Amino acid sequence: MTLRAVLLHPVLWTAVVLGALSALWLALGAPIQLVTQIAIYALYGAGVNLLIGYTGLVPFGASVFFGCTSYAAAYFILGLGGNEIGALGLSMVFAAVLGLGIGAVILRRKGLYFSLLTLACSQIAFEIAFKWTSVTGGENGIQGVPRPLMESPLTFHVFVVATVVGVMWLLWRLAHAPFGRVLQAVRDNDVRAASLGYDVYRVRLVGFTLCAVVVGYAGALLTFLLQGVYANNLGWQHAGDSLLMTVLGGVHHFLGPLWGAITFIVLENRLSAITENWWLIFAPLLIAFALVSPEGIQGLVQRLFRCERWTLTRNTIPPRPGLIVPYSSALQALDPRKPILETRGLNKSFGSLVTARSIDFTVYPNTLHTIIGPNGAGKTTFFNMLTGVLPPTAGQVLFEGADVTHLPLHARARLGMGRSFQILSIFPHLTVFENVRVAVQAQRRGARGLFVDAHSLDAINARAWSLLDAVGLADKAAARSADLPHGAKRLLEIAVTLSIDSKLLLLDEPLAGLAEADRVVVADLIKRLSRSHAVLLIEHDIDRVLAISDRISVLHQGRIVADGPPLEVAAHPEVIAAYLGAAKDGERAAPPAVERQAHAAAPILLEARGMVAGYNGSSVLAGIDLVVHEGEAVALLGRNGVGKTTTLRALTGSLPLAAGELKLKGEALTGLRPYEINRRGISLVPEGRRLFPNLTVVENLQLAARPGGISLDEVFELFPRLKTRQAARAENLSGGERQMVAIARALVMPSRLILLDEPFEGLAPAVVNEVMEALVKLRGKVAMVIVEHHTETVLPIVDRAYVLVNGQVAFAGDAGRLEADHALQARLLGVVQGEDLIAAAS
Structure with a gap:
């Protein structure tokens, strides 16, 4: 640890601070x-913050441990004799037992x-303490x-501090510690x-029990104070x-908690000396402070003086090794003749809605097995039953021959059985490195101290x-996961x-939201993984699925309608009708012609000049100019990562x-709040x-509707x-x-620009x-700006295109020109065309 790190250690x-006071x-x-x-109260608050800040649980009644352990400390020293040190030790044991008992019940919610x-438990304890006079002394x-051992107030004070x-050092x-990182992940x-x-x-x-011990120790200290x-x-x-x-x-x-305890107790002491109704003065101060600084005193000081940020954890990661060991599966080869996963007569219904109908299904090791099907076919529901997120209505799930139908998610x-999720599922407030490190730690029993x-566990860090490095995120290891672009988040997952x-890897649309170059990389990675794992994949990119899969099953209306080698499944007439949505004659309608010149000549609706914006002091957009006509x-x-969503x-x-200007029909929008911009006619379909x-x-739709909308x-x-x-219901x-509802919601507002x-992310063809x-x-009725990674999908239906590279506009012009220039697309977007795509994915 460096000298600076020591001097800034919280x-x-x-x-x-306590010494100075x-x-x-x-x-x-x-x-x-x-x-x-x-x-004492700083420690009380720190124990509560162990639950709030690190675990995400908000206890209204942590006082049950503070108050009950206070009584326990008094009983121990008065009933058993001895000294305050022994009584404090027994009090912590009592707090742990109390926390374990209460937590076992209330943590089910x-x-x-x-x-x-928690508040109810505290109030019950109060009623007992206040009215059981023979044991607790009642109100006296x-x-x-x-x-x-510490009769002198100063001696006891030194001991307490x-x-x-x-x-606090232990906290x-x-x-x-590994366990603390798991708390943050949860x-x-x-x-x-x-x-x-x-x-x-x-x-x-x-975590709840540890909170009870810390809070209980603070309560026992108050008894002796x-x-x-x-x-x-x-x-x-x-x-x-x-x-509070x-x-x-x-x-x-x-x-x-330290700053809060100092402020609360000092103000209480001074204001109560002025008036019995000191809360009438303190409460308005508290309200004003909450409005000015939701991050509390610490956040306000850091914002005003730009000083060192003492957050809940240090903002560092272990040093990157000079040579990163290439990723390889840690598993032994599985017997390819024995199925690793089977389902027998699997059914699932939500009331009258049936999403799975007697599904018999088998997955073998060293095989890339893909499930395809139109939206609403029940693919994600099927995944959720396989992994224990949803219980089946009937049927069995077998893993390596053992019945796991009723095992919970973590046990599977x-x-x-590892899985990704259709909707991105990572730990947003942890760093990229910590997301992966806490996952690696999960299977190593000795790493939960x-x-x-x-960060001192070298084997886990190296893994x-x-x-x-395998997914191309080693350079972003220190970034907060929530700040990553969508494609990078998918790679992280x-x-x-x-x-x-x-x-067995169950991957639910892992290619959704990735740029073309990333899709090639990830598809190649999945294919390589299937040589040492069983891989069960859900994916809508039919061309890539046909190129990389060993076996394909088609799910439609909750049942398997086809299963077999890719080419055989692709030619199946029921698959063509159900999945590709083809007409009976097999033809698909082409999109209408785009009247690009007429739209380009229309008056300017949106004008952005020199837009500079970013996150946490770093710039993502470096002077973007953007014009959209009516x-x-x-x-x-x-x-990915060039600034499209940021724009x-x-x-x-x-x-x-941070710089630049934004106008809608000549009216300045810079500095307006999001709802004010929305009211002027700009709507986002997120x-x-x-x-x-x-x-x-x-x-x-009714919630969003306003006069003037459709x-x-x-x-x-x-x-x-x-x-x-x-x-x-939307769920x-x-x-x-859902995508249709999201677009319709923008239209009922009303909107000039959407x-x-x-x-098109995650949608079947x-x-x-x-x-x-x-x-x-x-088109022509309302202006649109469309962010889309499938250039071949969006370019035929738009008038013009902008291409961003490193936060700047690298191309602005006619969409038809960009659509026809594959070399320009490859240079700006990393697009792989035609046969090269199949070859790269194979």
């Missing part, structure tokens, strides 16, 4: 007990239910608790953590004190670097799936411009659709399929139907045709 600053209080001749109380259950509490700093080590994405083999319930239970214990710490009036301190100081910062992962530094050394369709193209975010105002899952199709009848004319699904729609981010035909009908 635990050192905890000691310095102690010196100041002694110099002023003030009672040192107030600083002792600050130290999460979110608001969990929070309310238990007084006269001795402190034989020393142990508080020590526990910092825990946060960076916080970010519990389903993904379970898919790697982590038992999320047990992980949370251990007051030399008594009272029921008021358990009541609902004080149940939220620690939560943590939020006030900064819930996403390790030192937040430990057996060797509580206090060893996770993580190998996986990142594949690396995470590979990390657990699965025998009724014009424009494609925004480029490799859309800048145009909608969700990402502020990647991932982002519908309200519990609302129906009609309710999603009517529901016009929506159903544009998308006939939605008329038959108008009463269905039960297929990917194509920004579409990857509108038949559904792509439906969406494309709708966009062609809209």
